[in-house]
Amino acid sequence: MAVALVLLLVAVASVLFHIYSPWWWTPIASNWRYIDDTINLTFWITGAVFCAVIAFMAYCVFRFHHKEGRRAAYNPENKKLEWWLSIVTAVGVAAMLAPGLVVWHQFVTVPDDATDVEVVGQQWMWSYRLPGKDGRLGTSDARLISPDNPLGLNPNDPNGQDDIVIQSDDLHLPVGKPVKVLLRSIDVLHDFYVPEFRAKMDMIPGSVTYYWFTPTRTGTFDVLCAELCGTAHAQMRSKVVVQEAKEYHAWLERQRTFAELSGQHDVAKAAYKTGSE
Template identity: 55%
Template sequence: MAIAIVILLLVAGSLIFHFASPWWFTPLASNWGTIDDTIEITFWVTGIVFVAVNVFLAYAVYRYRFHKDQRADYEPENKRLEGWLVLGTTLGVAAMLAPGLFVWAKFVTVPEDARLFEAVGQQWFWSFRLPGKDGVLGQTSTELIDEKNPFGINPKDSAGMDDILISSNEMHIPAYHPVKVVLRSKDVLHDFSVPQFRVKMDLVPGIVSYLWFTPTRIGRFELMCQELCGMAHYTMRGHIVVDSQEDYQAWLAQQVTFAQSMQAPAGDLALGKQVYKVCGACHGSEGEGNDNLSAPKLAGQHAWYLKRQLGYFRNKVRGATEKDPYGQQMAAMAATLTDANIQDVSAYIASLPAPANGASPSMANDRGQQLYHNCAYCHGDQGEGKFALNAPALSGQQPAYLKRQLKHFQQQIRGAHQQDTYGNQMVLMSRLLQDEQAVEAVAAYLNSLPAP
């Protein structure tokens, strides 16, 4: 009797938890309400079966409970019962599968007037591409990917020259108009998922997949990778911003084409040297850094990273809080630079030879090396940095600077701004270092590594 009551209580508790639970679907923001309907049908079918089976189980436990004057009766077959079970199971499975087939037929049939953009996945970042006035995306190849051409667009394909490149992980689309998203991966298996749109699809290396939806609500929605794609999978996040038509056109007008990106100057070293004279007062005439002024070493760093950080300082993505006084100083200095200045000085600093590392090998403690293993996925085994993962060089950097930056990430003094794409990831990754000793160990280990 007690077991039967417990089974009935579990059934009742499950039903109450389901209908009263605060954890439910996010508000729908696209045309795919039919996907919600198919899930609801699945809940009802499986829910009815769950209740029926467990109520019958409780009844059987009570009705056929042990009694010393009764014997069990074994019945090897019951064709009538088996027939009803087969029929009921068939109807239940059909009720769950048939609606999904109709929804899938619509899901793979893209409206002819749908606008197009490409979402590109890589460890652990999203970028996007739009066709230009010709309405056609240019050919791409992973073999063509480099610092100048991160999308791997074929420069010999005229259709790709007017392609609009979005290097940020934030993509804008107009509201109330169907959108087709072409999906491409640079490296491993990823998955494009926006819960509010009820869409998700895998990005398979070597294959171009797609999905489509019509956004029905203006707002900013988080894009996630829902396929385990490596160490920092959980940091691979982006945003889809649904704009009014006017706001979308204003945003689109600010973006650059592939042709414009290829025409960007590489940077004038002579002019960069002149600009750097002011920087050298803190960072050293050869970019060697200055511990007394809390200025990090710059020599040996990549130009693409220097350019990005100077842009962040100038636009107050970094250095906008009183908790980061050195960042505030850099923000003030960067505000005096033009785009051309940043291009030139970044190229000049990148041309400086990295100074020999004077750190003692004894500082490379075993714990620091072990903890750095997770960091090495992006920053390289020797802290040399990786352009493909947008990760700067860290080897030979001053421990004090590294410790300060890691703590700033942990406390969200740095990396909290929504435009700091990689800083957002570092906020999450830095918290793997769970105490101050771990931070110090990693900083000491990195300082002991040879210059890149």
């Protein structure tokens, strides 16, 4: 009897802790409330199954506990019970997977008016690239990576000359505008994650992954790496600053382009060469 009560108390305490826990999501700042809804649905389905299993265990412990002279009945199979368990399990799994598939389709279907923003991860920092006035990002190649060109941008691509390059600084975005995030890693696996945006994706060396979101409120949000990437993984931090359009464009005007940075490197090289001679 005591064991059955303990089992029931564990189930009740677990549900209450989930409902009233102070450790919950950060306030959402993007359009992906669907992801919250999908996770909540999964919690309710798995929670109901958890409570049903615990209640069944408590019933069995109470109903079939040891009594002097009672013998257990051997029943190796029960086709009716097996069919019911299979059907209920299939319905439960489908109820969890179907909403996720719908949300995933939305997650990778980028709106036509989304702005491309490239995020580059490396041990242990974040770099960003935004399109210039032509609205297009230039190409890149890992073989072009060098101390003077840390992102491996193609210097012969005219579309990349006006690209805005941001290193070791914050990424700024306008509120209410959809953004397609292009993810690239130049060393190991990383994962670009902003908890308030409810969106993340692995960054795989040698390929470009992506997702999209729309910032829905202004503020400053922490960028985390959600993939264990080395000894300084926990310190791989940055920030995304979501601003009104006027403030965002004022910030954008102050940033330097790939052409300006390349010219600065060329001048520094020439000065160093002249000084060496």
